[in-house]
Amino acid sequence: MATYASIKYDMDLASSATGTGALTLLSTQTASSSSTISFTSGIDSTYKEYVFKFYDIHPNGNAKQFKFQVDTGTNTSYNQTLTTSTFTAYHNEDDDSTSLGYNDVDHAQGTGFQHLSISTGNDNDQTVSGTLHLYDPSNTTFVKHFLARSSTYTANDHCYDLYVGGYFNTTTALTRVQFKYDGDTIDAGVIKMYGVS
Amino acid sequence: MATYQNSRYNIALPSGAGGAITLIKTITASSDSTISFVNGASDVVLDSTYRTYIFKWINIHPGNDSVHFSFNGSDDTSSHSYNITKTSTHFEALLYEGDTGAALQYNTAGDLAQSTGVQSLGRGVGNDNDQATSGELWLFNPSSTTFVKHFMHRDSVAHDGNGNFQNHVAGYFNTTAAITAIQFTFSGGNIDSGTIKLYGIT
Numbered sequence: 001m002a003t004y005a006s007i008k009y010d011m012d013l014a015s016s017a018t019g020t021g022a023l024t025l026l027s028t029q030t031a032s033s034s035s036t037i038s039f040t041s042g043i044d045s046t047y048k049e050y051v052f053k054f055y056d057i058h059p060n061g062n063a064k065q066f067k068f069q070v071d072t073g074t075n076t077s078y079n080q081t082l083t084t085s086t087f088t089a090y091h092n093e094d095d096d097s098t099s100l101g102y103n104d105v106d107h108a109q110g111t112g113f114q115h116l117s118i119s120t121g122n123d124n125d126q127t128v129s130g131t132l133h134l135y136d137p138s139n140t141t142f143v144k145h146f147l148a149r150s151s152t153y154t155a156n157d158h159c160y161d162l163y164v165g166g167y168f169n170t171t172t173a174l175t176r177v178q179f180k181y182d183g184d185t186i187d188a189g190v191i192k193m194y195g196v197s
Numbered sequence: 198m199a200t201y202q203n204s205r206y207n208i209a210l211p212s213g214a215g216g217a218i219t220l221i222k223t224i225t226a227s228s229d230s231t232i233s234f235v236n237g238a239s240d241v242v243l244d245s246t247y248r249t250y251i252f253k254w255i256n257i258h259p260g261n262d263s264v265h266f267s268f269n270g271s272d273d274t275s276s277h278s279y280n281i282t283k284t285s286t287h288f289e290a291l292l293y294e295g296d297t298g299a300a301l302q303y304n305t306a307g308d309l310a311q312s313t314g315v316q317s318l319g320r321g322v323g324n325d326n327d328q329a330t331s332g333e334l335w336l337f338n339p340s341s342t343t344f345v346k347h348f349m350h351r352d353s354v355a356h357d358g359n360g361n362f363q364n365h366v367a368g369y370f371n372t373t374a375a376i377t378a379i380q381f382t383f384s385g386g387n388i389d390s391g392t393i394k395l396y397g398i399t
Contacts, residue, residue, distance in 0.1 A: 022220040048255045085290035087301040108296030135331035145331040145353040165353040165363030
């Protein structure tokens with residue numbers, strides 16, 4: 001008769017079962033007429049990569065820019081120096097306007113918030129969704145790279161595909177990330193933060 | 198008495214086991230001329246276990262200035278030679294810290310047309326103390342013996358000219374042999390430091 005010990009591992013594991021699930025959900029925040037959404041804990045040396053997924057971020061006002069910035073320690077200024085490159089593809093619902101090109105929603109050693117959307121509309125069904133990857137924020141040797149991509153339903157009924165790449169030009173550890181609509185509130189939406197093992 | 202049915206899943210799984218993204222291998226560079234992920238060696242899995250593999254690199258810092266972080270593949274089962282024929286596209290968005298050079302452009306120096314040479318990923322990586330590149334490479338179905346093997350990449354580079362280069366590469370290994378190993382290099386000098394992780398997606 002099979003014993004417990006002999007049948008204990010009789011299950012359908014992948015052959016690489018020594019590996020572990022690599023994506024860990026760390027935090028979920030739901031907007032409700034929020035001026036900002038900030039992740040102020042859990043960003044440390046535990047993970048070499050953090051992923052923020054933002055779902056259906058809906059602005060209160062029309063044609064608003066969804067943006068992010070970071071800060072160090074317990075600071076709340078969210079004004080770290082960054083250099084970024086940005087480009088977009090777009091297409092409108094009337095099918096008479098398309099483009100692919102550099103879009104200067106970038107920063108050259110700026111300290112402002114970085115665009116993650118282009119003119120998000122506030123019709124009931126208009127939002128932006130996307131992903132932001134932040135690499136090794138606790139590193140104290142190198143600049144901090146990030147990559148983002150989003151899809152926006154714009155105020156003038158375009159689909160905008162925005163790509164952002166860049167770095168925070170600091171060797172100080174980053175500990176917090178803040179999202180906001182420029183000059184407006186986040187009416188609704190969800191942002192999740194994951195750590196990648 | 199416990200039956201097979203009710204004891205079958207009584208197992209202490211590692212945290213997160215069974216998740217769709219599985220960490221297979223982490224390699225940390227230390228003045229290495231190459232970093233290789235070889236199926237069956239050092240716990241590396243690069244076969245039909247997964248349909249999609251992701252390589253993620255964090256803060257890859259070169260020993261030399263203005264060099265290209267690159268990769269190639271092997272279809273050997275031992276004594277690997279990294280020289281698979283590839284065809285690819287390469288484009289980049291860039292901006293220098295002085296707010297000059299903003300561009301989105303195809304990069305003919307970075308693409309390949311039936312070449313067995315390395316595929317450059319992040320180009321012109323600087324080696325100032327705080328400069329490095331981070332990004333990822335997706336490799337699809339490397340064990341297929343019917344089709345070519347597609348790959349896609351995106352990264353962020355701290356360029357030697359003091360700016361951000363955002364590189365995008367896509368292409369395929371033009372072989373129906375299984376890809377059994379992937380090797381990363383710089384176009385000159387060593388990989389001074391940094392981490393590369395290999396994941397499988399179920």
